[in-house]
Amino acid sequence: MKSRWLGLLLLGALLVVLVLLPLLVNNYWLRIATGALMWAGLACSWNMLGGYAGYINFGHSAFFGLGAYATALLMADPLGLPFTVTVLAGIAVTAACAVVIGAPTLRLRGAYFAIATWAFAEVLIQFATVMDFTGGIGGLSLPPFLNERFFYFAMLAAAVLTYLATWALFERSRFGLKVKALRDHEPAAEAMGINTALVKLQTFVLSAITASVFGAIFAYWVTFINPRSVFGGDITDQMVVMVLLGGLGTLWGPAIGGVALFVVNRLIWMYWGDTAFYIAILGAAIVLVVLFLPNGIAGLFARRRGGATVLDKTVEKLARAGGGDRN
């Protein structure tokens, strides 16, 4: 009980600091903080499917890019819609896209799913590059809005919402138990009456629309996007590394990994100004984490669960909660 209060206290203190941050630091550091929040949120959104449901999505940048392009296209001249509307439009487009793409691809297991999602993201890159309405390889410009505080608070709100939703849905609800059950043993989960196809699709859509919101804010923030900058594989690469580093399927892992890696990225950028070196570091980080720290940083702090696997616990909890799915 004591550690619970301590945790809440720490969390409250963190929130207060985050809200007051614009008063404490200059615009340069505020931009870095904004980026860190974005990556923490994106890593969390990847973790919903990758960590909790066990489906490795190598094309998650597709949804980030869809959000960014939706906002860029709708805010541009002929339409000129307000930002809040374009974010919602981006969510709608991404959700529709995620349902259409997710329903067939989520039938695939393991590596096939990873390849399919990767191919999907690459199709979108190629598509955005050859089409005219997306501005081709040159990309799109958005009306500039130079208010760092607005973007900081937008990212903060999005990140807090993402983590709250993850906590409520995946850590504190039956939905989360279903997701974990299908991750640990899909046929067993199905046999317990869980509609795995539906649960997977719900997780996939949730993870996609979260990424699209960050994409929309990102596009408005940097005011210029092109296919590589929002659909690029590097974006997915970073999310994967951040989650692996922090800890797959944990609530705080993606936040730790995301902030840590983004800070490393900025430091390298400051001292060398060369992003190719960062790619090599990303790769080395993945290799080292897989070899020596398969449970991530969060795994170092996890309590030892005596004997029982997650599956056993999940099954037990589901049984206690009143059996299978009645949906």
Add this chain to the structure above:
Amino acid sequence: MDLFLQTLLNGLLIGGVIATFTIAFQLTFGVLHVIDFAVGGWVVLGGYLGYYMVAAFGLDGFVAIPVAFVLFGAVGYLIGPILYNVRNSRTARPELMALALTFGLFTLLRGGMLTAWGFNTRNVTTALSGESLMVGPVTVPLIRVAAALFAVAIAGGLFIFLYRTRYGLAIRATAENRHNAALMGVNIRRLSANVYGLYAGITAMAGVLMGAIYSVNPESGLRYTLFAFFVAVLAGLGSVGGALVAALLLGVIEAYVATYVGSSYSLLAIFSTLFLVLLVSPRGILRRGL
């Protein structure tokens, strides 16, 4: 009509080179049960080896081929056991961890090459560069013919090795059922290291050829990883015979799209086909996947 024939021939010749490393890729999956994201990285590294052999020592590009096999075979032999350990470890999801490991390796190779050599493209010069052969109305660059012949030799050798030797039998047995193969006295761990070494060596050789036909740069690794995945998906993961057919098909599709639609659409066409095939027939068109 001439253009049509020319494109077909070009596609088949390139498809032959693609077949060499995709066959090895399939073999690796069959034995190790690991999808190697890093395949494109080995191709590009092979191309760079060829380039530096020419630029630094003034040797012909063809000399680099056996060197690439020995060098990358050794590297693969060292990496193989690591992959094997991760794939068979007691972590929660060894399959995903192995996938993440090769993905990390690929990213590391790409980043390392970008840092060392930048974004410039490099070309492997050989004695046959720039020469071409007239067959009726069709002009064929000699280097493509040589590369395709070489590819046929490698693929043929591999098939003889797999189907006519005792060690090949052990490899096929392991791919079919590793548990039973182990009971028959096959040392799976050592066999995995050998197969991964063989695969890395063949892939690097294909890279030298690719460097001579096109050119290489660190970013083109993704393209070859895509090729390997495309072939794997069409043929079904682990199917060695299907890989040959699928690779030739891939070469032809790419050539036709590049000639008749535009080369900027060729990746779009390949990715879309890959995606659709996965949805329609997840075990491969030939339905021989594992």
